[in-house]
Amino acid sequence: MYDIHDLTRQLQKDNGSRIVMLVADGLGGLPLTPGGKTELDTAKTPNLDQLASKSSLGMSVPVLPGITPGSGPGHLGLFGYDPLKYQIGRGVLEALGIDFDLGPNDVAIRGNFCTLDAAGKITDRRAGRIDSDRAAPLCEKLNNIKVPGIEVFVRHVKEYRLVIVLRGEGLGGEVEDTDPQKTGVPPLEPVAKNAGSKRTAEAAAVFLKQAREILKNDAPANFLTLRGIDKKPAIPTFEEVYGLKAGAIAVYPMYRGLARLVGMTILDAGQTLADQCARLEATWRDYSFFFIHFKYTDKCGEDGNFDEKVKKIQDLDAVVPRIMAQRPDVFIVTGDHSTPSKMQSHSWHPVPTLLASDLCRFENVNKFGETTCRGGSLGQFEAKHLMLLALAHAGRLEKFGA
Amino acid sequence: MYDIHDLTRQLQKDNGSRIVMLVADGLGGLPLTPGGKTELDTAKTPNLDQLASKSSLGMSVPVLPGITPGSGPGHLGLFGYDPLKYQIGRGVLEALGIDFDLGPNDVAIRGNFCTLDAAGKITDRRAGRIDSDRAAPLCEKLNNIKVPGIEVFVRHVKEYRLVIVLRGEGLGGEVEDTDPQKTGVPPLEPVAKNAGSKRTAEAAAVFLKQAREILKNDAPANFLTLRGIDKKPAIPTFEEVYGLKAGAIAVYPMYRGLARLVGMTILDAGQTLADQCARLEATWRDYSFFFIHFKYTDKCGEDGNFDEKVKKIQDLDAVVPRIMAQRPDVFIVTGDHSTPSKMQSHSWHPVPTLLASDLCRFENVNKFGETTCRGGSLGQFEAKHLMLLALAHAGRLEKFGA
Numbered sequence: 001m002y003d004i005h006d007l008t009r010q011l012q013k014d015n016g017s018r019i020v021m022l023v024a025d026g027l028g029g030l031p032l033t034p035g036g037k038t039e040l041d042t043a044k045t046p047n048l049d050q051l052a053s054k055s056s057l058g059m060s061v062p063v064l065p066g067i068t069p070g071s072g073p074g075h076l077g078l079f080g081y082d083p084l085k086y087q088i089g090r091g092v093l094e095a096l097g098i099d100f101d102l103g104p105n106d107v108a109i110r111g112n113f114c115t116l117d118a119a120g121k122i123t124d125r126r127a128g129r130i131d132s133d134r135a136a137p138l139c140e141k142l143n144n145i146k147v148p149g150i151e152v153f154v155r156h157v158k159e160y161r162l163v164i165v166l167r168g169e170g171l172g173g174e175v176e177d178t179d180p181q182k183t184g185v186p187p188l189e190p191v192a193k194n195a196g197s198k199r200t201a202e203a204a205a206v207f208l209k210q211a212r213e214i215l216k217n218d219a220p221a222n223f224l225t226l227r228g229i230d231k232k233p234a235i236p237t238f239e240e241v242y243g244l245k246a247g248a249i250a251v252y253p254m255y256r257g258l259a260r261l262v263g264m265t266i267l268d269a270g271q272t273l274a275d276q277c278a279r280l281e282a283t284w285r286d287y288s289f290f291f292i293h294f295k296y297t298d299k300c301g302e303d304g305n306f307d308e309k310v311k312k313i314q315d316l317d318a319v320v321p322r323i324m325a326q327r328p329d330v331f332i333v334t335g336d337h338s339t340p341s342k343m344q345s346h347s348w349h350p351v352p353t354l355l356a357s358d359l360c361r362f363e364n365v366n367k368f369g370e371t372t373c374r375g376g377s378l379g380q381f382e383a384k385h386l387m388l389l390a391l392a393h394a395g396r397l398e399k400f401g402a
Numbered sequence: 403m404y405d406i407h408d409l410t411r412q413l414q415k416d417n418g419s420r421i422v423m424l425v426a427d428g429l430g431g432l433p434l435t436p437g438g439k440t441e442l443d444t445a446k447t448p449n450l451d452q453l454a455s456k457s458s459l460g461m462s463v464p465v466l467p468g469i470t471p472g473s474g475p476g477h478l479g480l481f482g483y484d485p486l487k488y489q490i491g492r493g494v495l496e497a498l499g500i501d502f503d504l505g506p507n508d509v510a511i512r513g514n515f516c517t518l519d520a521a522g523k524i525t526d527r528r529a530g531r532i533d534s535d536r537a538a539p540l541c542e543k544l545n546n547i548k549v550p551g552i553e554v555f556v557r558h559v560k561e562y563r564l565v566i567v568l569r570g571e572g573l574g575g576e577v578e579d580t581d582p583q584k585t586g587v588p589p590l591e592p593v594a595k596n597a598g599s600k601r602t603a604e605a606a607a608v609f610l611k612q613a614r615e616i617l618k619n620d621a622p623a624n625f626l627t628l629r630g631i632d633k634k635p636a637i638p639t640f641e642e643v644y645g646l647k648a649g650a651i652a653v654y655p656m657y658r659g660l661a662r663l664v665g666m667t668i669l670d671a672g673q674t675l676a677d678q679c680a681r682l683e684a685t686w687r688d689y690s691f692f693f694i695h696f697k698y699t700d701k702c703g704e705d706g707n708f709d710e711k712v713k714k715i716q717d718l719d720a721v722v723p724r725i726m727a728q729r730p731d732v733f734i735v736t737g738d739h740s741t742p743s744k745m746q747s748h749s750w751h752p753v754p755t756l757l758a759s760d761l762c763r764f765e766n767v768n769k770f771g772e773t774t775c776r777g778g779s780l781g782q783f784e785a786k787h788l789m790l791l792a793l794a795h796a797g798r799l800e801k802f803g804a
Binding site for chain 2: 030031034035036038059064066067070071072073083084087088093342343347349370374375380
């Protein structure tokens with residue numbers, strides 16, 4: 001119907017203001033028992049609570065009601081990119097997750113080591129889940145493969161998983177998986193889904209032929225299958241669509257990768273929240289937008305550890321004054337999705353969101369949590385609209401129409 | 403931008419869970435006086451109230467804010483079919499309303515008996531609103547009409563209204579009405595709007611020629627006009643888009659027809675809520691989704707009978723424990739639209755909605771009604787997204803994206 005970025009390209013203005021978006025991964029939660037409290041409602045968060053009293057609150061719907069997002073769609077939504085429009089293949093996400101800087105001529109492929117029997121049939125699709133110490137040197141061997149006219153990069157990820165990147169002009173990203181999804185049959189040949197990807201399929205076949213020779217004595221990892229073959233989608237940058245110079249301060253590579261996808265500069269995040277705050281302070285004058293990512297709320301949710309998730313939220317709360325000391329014009333606290341400890345997984349539940357600025361309608365509440373955000377003045381909104389609210393409160397959007 | 407069902411086709415999984423959707427037709431209401439209570443807020447509903455304390459609540463917007471739906475769009479929305487995309491012609495709806503099982507080669511037409519004068523001009527467009535006892539035998543006479551190569555079905559509906567179905571290969575559904583919408587002029591000839599409907603227009607003309615002869619001595623009903631000529635839209639089935647085996651338990655034919663449109667199996671609903679509950683119990687193992695329709699909330703609203711609508715809501719409340727005794731994984735109570743007694747008609751007001759499941763965020767309320775649903779954690783959502791929420795809470799949707 002309309003494109004958000006057509007609007008922001010047209011309406012953006014640079015007034016020198018600064019926006020900080022603090023993303024607590026998997027922030028939203030569920031009570032363990034009927035009528036109980038969520039992790040966030042349980043946590044003692046004096047700083048966020050005090051901020052809530054001067055902020056607008058609301059609930060962010062990551063994709064659509066009922067749709068549980070992965071990290072990719074979850075973050076693209078927060079960055080203002082419709083996650084149903086910009087879909088990211090598994091190979092690309094895997095490459096982002098090991099900090100591989102994909103270019104426009106790169107095809108990214110997720111590889112799985114597998115075991116072949118003497119007849120060339122797969123007996124184990126994950127090569128006995130070999131450990132990283134054994135798999136990493138195999139990736140180094142594969143990294144020496146030469147395919148004429150194409151650059152090849154092979155990088156180990158974890159255990160039996162690796163990433164292969166084929167770099168070259170005219171390589172399409174539409175090639176079928178070679179993993180047959182079952183044992184007792186040989187791996188499939190790479191097949192192009194369209195004419196533009198024929199060269200990619202051929203390059204992959206050349207790669208696999210050499211790989212078979214290189215790995216032949218490395219059972220159980222004596223071959224590999226290819227999956228999620230894809231190119232990076234063409235995504236306009238933050239600078240172009242919003243006029244923002246954006247810096248990302250994320251400890252985990254996946255989130256640096258997602259930030260890189262939308263053109264953010266990747267800043268050294270160190271290992272801790274204190275490191276991240278120090279980086280924010282050191283680079284404050286250099287950027288107009290900061291994305292700070294905090295992973296541990298999601299991690300504890302995935303582990304089903306309610307109490308630990310509460311503690312991680314409290315850790316996050318403790319650094320809020322340090323961020324606010326920079327006096328951002330807009331400060332947002334939200335999550336890319338909910339990860340209720342009760343479910344030990346991502347979920348579709350809307351995510352509590354706080355937006356602090358001098359131009360807020362206030363809520364007359366003194367707690368940040370699902371209970372207060374549910375009735376907040378930002379209402380329940382699609383995550384992809386959050387950047388519009390951020391820009392507006394930062395004074396960075398002109399009036400639409402006369 | 404996206405199609406809900408492209409998502410559900412991709413993300414659906416069958417975990418054996420069961421969903422019950424209880425639709426109280428026209429459930430939402432209005433207070434009779436400023437500051438007063440709606441019908442639902444007035445009703446004593448101890449069972450729904452107790453359920454509300456363990457449920458997520460929200461407000462369903464049937465089509466768009468301010469848009470009052472008929473029964474067709476109202477139900478399509480609840481079933482997750484965008485009512486602006488899937489539009490149902492009047493002839494088709496009329497055929498559904500008398501339990502006529504339309505096939506893909508059927509063109510459905512709403513007929514109105516009318517009165518012609520000696521010159522063939524219409525003097526009464528509704529044939530003096532003749533009663534059903536006189537009209538029904540006329541329909542039986544018309545049912546004997548033969549059109550070469552085409553099957554013809556004529557069924558009486560009520561008073562001057564009837565349904566004609568033309569069945570045959572290659573019959574398009576785009577033919578102009580023959581009702582000139584005024585008296586003093588002859589009925590119009592059936593005119594095809596496109597080449598694909600030429601054969602339909604010709605068949606209708608043959609039908610009308612014979613009808614004129616058959617009815618010539620039956621004044622005031624000595625002819626008929628044709629309106630709302632249309633085919634059943636191509637709608638993907640519940641099974642295909644959601645992976646759900648759906649059974650419909652509806653006393654009124656219109657709602658059975660709407661359920662049939664989306665591929666639900668029509669179960670014998672008997673005449674009462676008790677009959678409907680008995681059917682639910684008897685078929686519980688056979689379906690993964692049940693649509694239970696309750697008409698009387700709408701009927702009392704249309705009659706402008708506030709007190710009676712309150713009573714009907716209380717009747718509905720009384721059967722909630724019997725439904726919950728089946729232990730559905732997701733239980734939803736909603737309406738296809740509001741029918742405020744004050745307006746004696748359908749309205750656009752959002753519809754109170756309750757969703758009970760083990761994966762709910764709770765509301766800390768102990769009443770089901772407009773007042774509590776307004777602030778509920780499901781927020782105000784488009785009806786077409788309700789099925790996504792139902793599937794998500796039932797554990798029937800995979801994560802979107804990695």
